[in-house]
Structure formats: structure tokens, C-alpha cells
Amino acid sequence: MVVLITVIHVIVCAFLITVVLLQSGKSADIAAAFGGMGSQTAFGTRTAATVLTKATTWAAIIFMLTSITLSVYASRAGARSRSVLGGSASAPAKSAPAQKPPATPNK
Numbered sequence: 001m002v003v004l005i006t007v008i009h010v011i012v013c014a015f016l017i018t019v020v021l022l023q024s025g026k027s028a029d030i031a032a033a034f035g036g037m038g039s040q041t042a043f044g045t046r047t048a049a050t051v052l053t054k055a056t057t058w059a060a061i062i063f064m065l066t067s068i069t070l071s072v073y074a075s076r077a078g079a080r081s082r083s084v085l086g087g088s089a090s091a092p093a094k095s096a097p098a099q100k101p102p103a104t105p106n107k
Contacts, residue, residue: 002073009066016059023052 002070005066005069005073009063009070012059012062012066016056016063019052019056019059023056
């Protein structure tokens, strides 16, 4: 089950990266960097949702669900299994060498 969710997660990650990179940015030309296109609103014009934006939304939802599912499986598996460092023996504590008391000058 975990392997299937992991495979779906990786595929959705690749798809999400591709879809985000395919989208064109709003006011991404050089005039926008110098204050051009002032007639538009702060966040660009309002357009209808395209296929790419809908695909991005659904891919993000699936990505979040598979991330949460994988983290729940990992936490449950971690609770019943040992830690990676659980079987290693701890190193004995090193004691500092004894220090001589400071010498007092004889008068």
C-alpha cells in the first residue's frame, strides 16, 4: 500500500512541476518590472480558470493528500519499529584528567 501511494506521489510531483512550469506568469514582461501595465489590478486581470489552473489545483490537492497519508504511515511504522540508533551502544563517558592544584609560592 505504501509503495503504491509513493508511486502516485512521485507521479503527481512530476506532473505538478510540469504544469506549473507550463503556465504563463501574470504581467511577466519587462515593462512590469518598471511599473508598466498600471491599468491592471494588483494581481492581474481576472480570467476564467483554464485547464492548466484546474490541473494545478487538482494536482496540488492530490499531492497534499498523498503527503499526509505517507506521513501517517511513516509515523505508525516508526511507533512499532525500533529506531535506527536504538541498537547501537552508547560510548562510555570520558572523564577529564585530574588537574594539579596551583602551586603556592613559598616565602
